Amino acid sequence: MGLFDSILGRSKPARPDLDQLFGLPSAAITLEASLGFRSTGTGSVAFRAPEGRAFADVQADVQALLDAGSGPKVDVQVDSFGYTWLVCRTDPPDLSALVTDLHAVNTTLEDSGFGTTLLCSLATFTDGTRTFGLVYLFKRGTFYPFAPAVATGTTIDGAAPQRRDNLLEIQLRDLLGDDLRLEPEISRWFAVWGAPGL
Amino acid sequence: MGMQSRYGDDRALTRATRVAVLRVGFAVLATVGAIFVSYAVLVGIKGAVGLHAAWEWGHWWAVGALVLVGLLAAVTAFRRVRVVARRVHGAELLPDDSRFVQMLTRLCSLGDVPRPRLALIDLPMRNAFVSEGPGQPVTIYLSRHAAYELPDDQLEAVLAHELFHVAHGDTALLRVLERIADTADRKAPAFVSVYVLRSVRSLLRQREHAADRAAALLTGRPSSMAAAIEACSVPTAPIRSEDLRRAIAVGFVPPGDRGFGRPDDTHPTIDARLEVLARVATTLGT
Numbered sequence: 001m002g003l004f005d006s007i008l009g010r011s012k013p014a015r016p017d018l019d020q021l022f023g024l025p026s027a028a029i030t031l032e033a034s035l036g037f038r039s040t041g042t043g044s045v046a047f048r049a050p051e052g053r054a055f056a057d058v059q060a061d062v063q064a065l066l067d068a069g070s071g072p073k074v075d076v077q078v079d080s081f082g083y084t085w086l087v088c089r090t091d092p093p094d095l096s097a098l099v100t101d102l103h104a105v106n107t108t109l110e111d112s113g114f115g116t117t118l119l120c121s122l123a124t125f126t127d128g129t130r131t132f133g134l135v136y137l138f139k140r141g142t143f144y145p146f147a148p149a150v151a152t153g154t155t156i157d158g159a160a161p162q163r164r165d166n167l168l169e170i171q172l173r174d175l176l177g178d179d180l181r182l183e184p185e186i187s188r189w190f191a192v193w194g195a196p197g198l
Numbered sequence: 199m200g201m202q203s204r205y206g207d208d209r210a211l212t213r214a215t216r217v218a219v220l221r222v223g224f225a226v227l228a229t230v231g232a233i234f235v236s237y238a239v240l241v242g243i244k245g246a247v248g249l250h251a252a253w254e255w256g257h258w259w260a261v262g263a264l265v266l267v268g269l270l271a272a273v274t275a276f277r278r279v280r281v282v283a284r285r286v287h288g289a290e291l292l293p294d295d296s297r298f299v300q301m302l303t304r305l306c307s308l309g310d311v312p313r314p315r316l317a318l319i320d321l322p323m324r325n326a327f328v329s330e331g332p333g334q335p336v337t338i339y340l341s342r343h344a345a346y347e348l349p350d351d352q353l354e355a356v357l358a359h360e361l362f363h364v365a366h367g368d369t370a371l372l373r374v375l376e377r378i379a380d381t382a383d384r385k386a387p388a389f390v391s392v393y394v395l396r397s398v399r400s401l402l403r404q405r406e407h408a409a410d411r412a413a414a415l416l417t418g419r420p421s422s423m424a425a426a427i428e429a430c431s432v433p434t435a436p437i438r439s440e441d442l443r444r445a446i447a448v449g450f451v452p453p454g455d456r457g458f459g460r461p462d463d464t465h466p467t468i469d470a471r472l473e474v475l476a477r478v479a480t481t482l483g484t
Contacts, residue, residue: 048308050418052482081304082351117418119308139310162295187313190303191295 016115017141018106020181021099024123024134027143027179028095034175037125037132041093042197044077045105046119049084058112062086062105077196083119087196098123106138122146124197132168133198134180135189142183145172146192162193208411208477215404221397226378229394232386289317289339298345302338302357309358309416311365314338316357318345321442322435326356327449330369338364339445344430351419352426356450358413359423363448365412368405372448375401396461402447403466407474418482420475427451427471 031037049055063074063086075087088101102121109118121136132147147165169189173182183189192198244267292299292315299316306313314328314336321341330336338360344353363369375398382394410427414420430451437443437453446453452465459467 048416048418050482051421051479054482055418080350081301082354083304116308116415119304137307139307164295185312187294188303188307190300190307 016106016110016118016138018103018110018138020141020143021103021106021121021136023143023180024099025095027134027176028125030175030179031125031172035171036127037130038127039093039095039098040124040126040131040197041090041095041098042087043098043102043121043123044085044087044196045102045109045121046079046083046085046192046195047109047114048082048117048119050114050117055114055117058109058114059084061112062108075196079194085196095123120192122192122195122197130165130168131198132165132172133192133195134172134176135192137183137188140183140188141181143176143180144183144186144189145169145176146189146195146198147172148193148198162191164191208474210477211404211407211411211474215401215408218397218401218404222375222378222401225382225394225397228390229378229382229386232382232390236385236387289319289337291315291317291337298340298353298357301350301354302361305354305358305361305416309361309365311361314361314364316340318342321437323437323451323453324348324430324432325446325449325451325453326360327445328360328363328369329445330364336364336369344450348426348429351417351422352429354417355413355419355423355426356430358417359409359450360448362409362412362416363405366405366408368409368448371405372402376444376447399462399464402464403470405448406465407471410471411474411478414475414478415482420479420482424472424475427468431468 028039049059063076075089077085077087079085086105088098088105090098090101102123106118106121109115115138118138120138122133123136124131124133126132130147130150132145134143135146136143145168147168149163149165176182294303296316298318302316303313316338317340319339319341321343324341324344324347326338326340326344328336328338338357340356344356348356379391379395379398382391386394410423414423417423427450437446443453447464452463
């Protein structure tokens with residue numbers, strides 16, 4: 001943002017960077033070799049659906065695009081923060097195909113002028129007991145791991161406690177540094193509780 | 199096709215902001231001019247009095263008086279203008295896993311701006327403001343009334359509005375503008391300082407529009423922003439602390455006891471804000 005733009009309050013909307021997504025399959029190989037985590041075959045794209053017809057039409061287009069063709073299954077979920085998640089599933093798990101689907105969703109949104117609404121993409125991995133998600137931040141072009149701790153006990157109101165497995169997250173950061181561009185600022189690693197596939 | 203068509207400029211807003219920037223430019227020139235003239239007159243008088251005194255009672259008294267006057271002038275000129283409260287009492291800094299911080303982090307991620315700290319504070323109204331100072335990280339203060347009484351979508355609108363004050367550097371701008379207004383108030387004749395205050399405030403009002411617009415585009419919900427402005431603008435008790443009143447000059451709504459639509463208001467009228475949001479809604483195709 002230039003000084004004059006700043007004085008006039010014209011912030012440029014942040015544009016998404018989609019290319020880094022294709023680093024996921026090589027990261028998956030590292031993950032399986034080192035820690036035994038495999039892709040669950042589920043991935044999702046979170047975006048902020050703006051009010052209005054224009055976006056409703058685009059959302060319908062995206063769904064039509066993904067429902068047609070080779071027929072990946074697509075679900076729509078809305079989380080408690082008001083973000084919409086489009087969930088893609090591959091069965092048996094096929095990370096390359098999943099990444100292609102996620103990329104298609106993102107490209108459609110961006111080509112329709114809604115690239116600014118993209119929040120993150122998520123691909124989930126599991127080793128049988130633990131599950132974590134690799135979150136891709138579009139505006140930064142970086143990844144970070146989000147690992148919910150395996151729930152033990154309950155909180156005072158009877159719900160399962162929400163705790164992150166920080167140790168695993170840091171371990172993953174150290175492991176994946178060569179394959180993916182990782183988000184250096186930990187304050188940007190927001191939690192995605194209840195995200196699809198976790 | 200593409201972002202420019204949907205998230206382009208609001209021409210009316212840009213034009214109004216240009217006019218406000220020009221007015222502030224004139225105001226600065228008028229202030230400097232007025233101060234220059236008054237100093238010239240003052241120095242002339244002091245010099246005449248000093249020479250006369252030196253001639254009458256010996257020069258040590260006169261030199262002492264001139265040094266004293268000079269020191270006093272320097273002290274008043276460099277008196278620091280405190281724009282925001284150094285310490286906001288009773289603020290509760292929120293941890294990273296708090297729901298409010300999570301909401302803010304997502305907005306920061308969406309807009310790709312660094313995340314400020316978030317704290318709760320007791321104010322007798324639903325409001326939020328930004329504070330930033332030397333050696334103090336940027337913090338958004340959210341009143342407990344706003345945090346616990348507004349629905350999620352409106353709370354998000356409030357946070358997004360404040361986030362854009364941070365992203366646009368409005369706290370720093372406010373510091374400079376209030377300093378200009380303060381200098382004019384102390385040094386320039388009344389008609390100049392009134393003009394300076396009004397032009398400074400008109401620019402501040404444009405910043406509010408800019409923050410509203412950017413926040414509504416970011417969240418994609420101009421209607422929630424409109425609802426939040428209305429929900430926060432219910433009449434409340436006035437904020438008495440001068441520090442907090444200054445801080446709220448970059449707040450979501452003005453501190454409460456002011457009438458709307460005056461030339462020295464820090465915030466635009468509700469109607470004017472809704473007009474800008476209506477244009478956002480149109481660009482989103484509502």
